[in-house]
Amino acid sequence: MKPAVTYELLHECKQTGARRGIIHTPHGDIQTPVFMPVGTQATVKSLTPEELKEEVKAEIILSNTYHLYLRPGNKLVKKAGGLHKFMKWDRPILTDSGGFQVFSLGDLRTIEEEGVYFKSHLDGSKHFFSPESVMEIENDLGADIIMAFDECCPYPSTYEYTKKSMERTTRWAARCKAAQKDAQNQALFGIIQGGFYKDLRKQSAKDLIDLELPGYAIGGISVGEPKEEFLDILKYTTPLMPKDKPRYLMGVGTPDYLIEAAIAGIDMCDCVLPTRIARNGTAMTWNGKVVVRNNTYSEDFTPLDEECDCYTCKNYTKAYIRHLIKANEILGVRLLSIHNLRFLTKLMERVKIEIEQDNLLNFKNEFYNKYGY
Amino acid sequence: MKPAVTYELLHECKQTGARRGIIHTPHGDIQTPVFMPVGTQATVKSLTPEELKEEVKAEIILSNTYHLYLRPGNKLVKKAGGLHKFMKWDRPILTDSGGFQVFSLGDLRTIEEEGVYFKSHLDGSKHFFSPESVMEIENDLGADIIMAFDECCPYPSTYEYTKKSMERTTRWAARCKAAQKDAQNQALFGIIQGGFYKDLRKQSAKDLIDLELPGYAIGGISVGEPKEEFLDILKYTTPLMPKDKPRYLMGVGTPDYLIEAAIAGIDMCDCVLPTRIARNGTAMTWNGKVVVRNNTYSEDFTPLDEECDCYTCKNYTKAYIRHLIKANEILGVRLLSIHNLRFLTKLMERVKIEIEQDNLLNFKNEFYNKYGY
Numbered sequence: 001m002k003p004a005v006t007y008e009l010l011h012e013c014k015q016t017g018a019r020r021g022i023i024h025t026p027h028g029d030i031q032t033p034v035f036m037p038v039g040t041q042a043t044v045k046s047l048t049p050e051e052l053k054e055e056v057k058a059e060i061i062l063s064n065t066y067h068l069y070l071r072p073g074n075k076l077v078k079k080a081g082g083l084h085k086f087m088k089w090d091r092p093i094l095t096d097s098g099g100f101q102v103f104s105l106g107d108l109r110t111i112e113e114e115g116v117y118f119k120s121h122l123d124g125s126k127h128f129f130s131p132e133s134v135m136e137i138e139n140d141l142g143a144d145i146i147m148a149f150d151e152c153c154p155y156p157s158t159y160e161y162t163k164k165s166m167e168r169t170t171r172w173a174a175r176c177k178a179a180q181k182d183a184q185n186q187a188l189f190g191i192i193q194g195g196f197y198k199d200l201r202k203q204s205a206k207d208l209i210d211l212e213l214p215g216y217a218i219g220g221i222s223v224g225e226p227k228e229e230f231l232d233i234l235k236y237t238t239p240l241m242p243k244d245k246p247r248y249l250m251g252v253g254t255p256d257y258l259i260e261a262a263i264a265g266i267d268m269c270d271c272v273l274p275t276r277i278a279r280n281g282t283a284m285t286w287n288g289k290v291v292v293r294n295n296t297y298s299e300d301f302t303p304l305d306e307e308c309d310c311y312t313c314k315n316y317t318k319a320y321i322r323h324l325i326k327a328n329e330i331l332g333v334r335l336l337s338i339h340n341l342r343f344l345t346k347l348m349e350r351v352k353i354e355i356e357q358d359n360l361l362n363f364k365n366e367f368y369n370k371y372g373y
Numbered sequence: 374m375k376p377a378v379t380y381e382l383l384h385e386c387k388q389t390g391a392r393r394g395i396i397h398t399p400h401g402d403i404q405t406p407v408f409m410p411v412g413t414q415a416t417v418k419s420l421t422p423e424e425l426k427e428e429v430k431a432e433i434i435l436s437n438t439y440h441l442y443l444r445p446g447n448k449l450v451k452k453a454g455g456l457h458k459f460m461k462w463d464r465p466i467l468t469d470s471g472g473f474q475v476f477s478l479g480d481l482r483t484i485e486e487e488g489v490y491f492k493s494h495l496d497g498s499k500h501f502f503s504p505e506s507v508m509e510i511e512n513d514l515g516a517d518i519i520m521a522f523d524e525c526c527p528y529p530s531t532y533e534y535t536k537k538s539m540e541r542t543t544r545w546a547a548r549c550k551a552a553q554k555d556a557q558n559q560a561l562f563g564i565i566q567g568g569f570y571k572d573l574r575k576q577s578a579k580d581l582i583d584l585e586l587p588g589y590a591i592g593g594i595s596v597g598e599p600k601e602e603f604l605d606i607l608k609y610t611t612p613l614m615p616k617d618k619p620r621y622l623m624g625v626g627t628p629d630y631l632i633e634a635a636i637a638g639i640d641m642c643d644c645v646l647p648t649r650i651a652r653n654g655t656a657m658t659w660n661g662k663v664v665v666r667n668n669t670y671s672e673d674f675t676p677l678d679e680e681c682d683c684y685t686c687k688n689y690t691k692a693y694i695r696h697l698i699k700a701n702e703i704l705g706v707r708l709l710s711i712h713n714l715r716f717l718t719k720l721m722e723r724v725k726i727e728i729e730q731d732n733l734l735n736f737k738n739e740f741y742n743k744y745g746y
Contacts, residue, residue: 041702045703071700299449320460323445326445327444331420334707
């Protein structure tokens, strides 16, 4: 059986490990490397699907299993005809497994071999996630790419803890594969864990690859560690992943990390950062971060970013956006969200061109200088 | 000199006092009777100008002098090139005078003959509004229609208090006219006060008409009184207003009040209601109010309003909108705001047709039955 999602390699950068490709999914193709906006609760915060397509030019979005399971409930989404229909998004969707969210609940959860017992952050009600139940939830949601239920270690964690956790993640991945309901329409991706221990990363990659899943992700980095450690594990782990399948780095969304991920050979990234900092009144621009909320911009009648082609930059001034944010007006969040997401998709458009031209390393240096890293 | 704003009468309804007309302004024509969405802080809450034009089909919006004076400040708006340019709205704008807002401050303000001393609701800082200062502020903002600085009595008020207040409002209107800076591009409208005393309403109308202003409004009703009292004063006062000038009823936005206003011969209304109830999860529909937040709609996969042509109703289900509102997602507020505003502009489109066909009274009865009044 042909998997629901396949990877087509177009070009490998001669300067770096980066690759230009296409991910084929049941809801259309994705040009990679790609940045995926996050729509946690079946909406990319503040935006419509049309804005995501026409202004942000998003090719795929991510949604969160944990949140949708709790509210409105996966059975309701299923009744609505699945997540695509429920939220009116007809391009690809990836759902995470809820693993990261339930482990982030701290005292509110207990991990057992069979799964995780946890209390809802909304109302304290009791719940249980297992590889099998998560496969059912993700099937109800109906995304194109579904993530295996994994355990994400906190940073830092001991070798012993990380090893046990990684091994359980592998066993859970096998249970996910066995429990998966519709491999013809949904591609199950495994998540390589192993914290900051290379031998564990190697073991995790090997064991998961043996499961012959249609795609693989790196989890458990970009979780608070110094950038050098992030880069070290990223550069070590990515080449261990299959060349003929999509490679996804979870939870990465700063411009420098996105470029580094592409350089390492990653195809997909996601992060809530662009919409989260929008709500705080901050823009990412080709000249670095602009905290438009600051008084400096009160009489600045120029756009956020002169080089940007988004709706916000074509129509509004920093002074107006600042006013909206200071006055707690929703339109301010909308305008900054459109811009920040478009900034990242535009960055990835540029990264794709630089890969095709075997020039990604030069671009990285240029960008770091300009953006101020 | 030709006033900045003129009224053209197209047709008078043979069933009611209603009139179909056009208000000509420096930023284009307005087909009347019209409902004006409110953009208090230089934004109609949650929407873009394009949405207001294309989805809501708004022909004019209102903005609030008090709020803009405090934040971002009228001088900043002036530097931006005026309110139209600041917020990217190229159709007509009406600014109120701040009268209603400062009187609503209660203990935070003191009324004198020269003007009103008040403290900002934002930071407690001290300010002073007079007819002259308000004319300067409204000139800085640059709306097409600017309202005279008036005093709005609370409901109920004694005859003595209402009389004194009404007489001061007339003196302030004369001072506004004398202080007005740019009558060629901005039309100053007077506000008829007099509370719920007909002789005072008559006196107010007469004295203000003597000032020969280009338009008139009714203030001080729809302030909490029973509907019969509202209708009584509305029906008494509207015929006192000049036939050859626009007639504006301030602060009215429920469907029944809008229809009653049109029947009485009113041309313009405004209200924050449609966007305010949107934020609470409530929709106005052709079958009455729908509190979409309610559990009843959790699995309702039909649109808010089958008869509506708005973006929201063409694309989304009640179940999805309910989910967004329950999850505090901005998109929920956006979708309900678009719908509620479109409901009212659509209602006024219908009212215009019924006036042209001399059928407004029949339509009112039909609508009251259907909507449940």
